[in-house]
Amino acid sequence: METRHQARWARLIALLEPIHTQAVATARRLCRSSAEGDDLFQDTVLRAFEKLHTLRDESKFRSWFYATLLSRHRTRMRASFWRRWIPWETAFPDGLEPAGEDGTEWGIRAGGAARARRALESLPVDQRQAIVLFDLDGLSIEEVARMQRASVPAVKSRLARGRERLRGWYARHGFGSSPGPAADRAASLLASPGLAIAEAEEKVR
């Protein structure tokens, strides 16, 4: 029994090795914070371990693992339970730039990433996943369709709708072609990470 258990772990590790870094990054991009993304990845690993016997063709492990990852993410996002929690990094931003880096540059980068997370969070789960996989991870539409277990036209539609929503979010928050009335105020607030973003959204509405 123990040997079979260990053999299953060994098989999973061998299959995970080549895609580990990319999969963790995808999980982080899908979530509201890196910590939440790491948690989603570990959750997916456990699920994959349980369901590994259902994987028939090891050459399709990447698609299979990503499909599991997207499924776990979808389940979490649909559960109102998870939405009640604020990511630790958002609630308590440390506000300290990494040692040796330029503070201004770091602040701009951190603000941009946090803004992108907030914008992605405003999208329906399927659209968010499609944009992350296609635009950020660089996967092909066919690959995204396989992972999302959807048709190619459905993925194209999700991408188009998701992009439209993102444009709308940026416009509403004072970025892009049609800045809102509180654009300047929002832009200054949005430039800082963490709670300030939620605060800015509240004031712009």
Added chain:
Amino acid sequence: MSDRWIDDASKAGPGESEIARDLGTLARESHHEIPTLDESLDTARRRLCAAPRWKEMLMSVTTASSRRPWLAAAAVALVVLAVAFFPVSWERTVGHDVALTLTNVHDTSHAADLAREMKSVLGDQPVSVRAMAVNDATTLTFATYVPAGSGVDAATRSRALAAGLRARGYDAQATATPRREHVAGPMYAMATDLVIRVETDGKTAAQIESEVRQRLAEAGLTNTSVSVTDQGTGREVKITQTSNQPGQVMTPVQLQLTKDGAPMDPAKGISIQMKRTRTNAGETLNMQVTAQGRTANVSVDHVDTIGDAAIQAAIVSQLNAQGLNLDVTVAGGQVSVKAKQ
């Protein structure tokens, strides 16, 4: 659609360059300090060990319930229905075999009249007669069966009949033996069996006591004692269940007193459910007192050792704390609770 925002930030439309830049920043940031595969697996394994299977299942049930509250409500309703209609078996008294024995009868010509008298007293149930010659006299045995649902207190009426016959010079003895059957049915039927409903209007304390005792016997509860006493303008009905077998589950009995067919106003009376439990640590008294529209729960440990005064003080203090101001007396370990005069 083959163009990616990040790759084509320069070609992005008005307002899109900001989005492309932010998405690019997010893409790079998510690669920052990625845990190694070993670290990720270690954490995942720790989670696997920390959360047993049943906890994972409980978590998914909780999550599913929080997502779909109607599902949780439906599941609870289903369980309640299943439990209510789940067939259980229990013993109940379905009636009484009543035997009236007249010994040393020298004139048997009145046997038919006596049978008719017995029949009329016990609710027109068919009566059979058996005669047995003993020396130069005859022993007459009248037997009948009184079903539980007939509304006749077989034990009381048969005793009264025997007393009346003795007064008329007969050597009469009456016995009423409960006929108990093992019945099977849904759980709600068993619960219904254990609700004792007694109409009090126009009845004396003794009549009510007899009726309650009969209902308890019909429900198959033999380890109970009943006392109904008039106290000034009030009346106390006390049902006591006793068991000396450790671990025996006591059958909960619910007493419903009615007046003119309607349940009596609970605000005008005091209802007390008392349970004494003996364990190795000592005896514990648990009471549920309902009065003045409130219900208070009282628990006193070591009642077998602490003495009447200490028990009384503990009960009064717990009742007061729960908003009930009642007159409590404890004598010889027996607790009595009354409304303040």
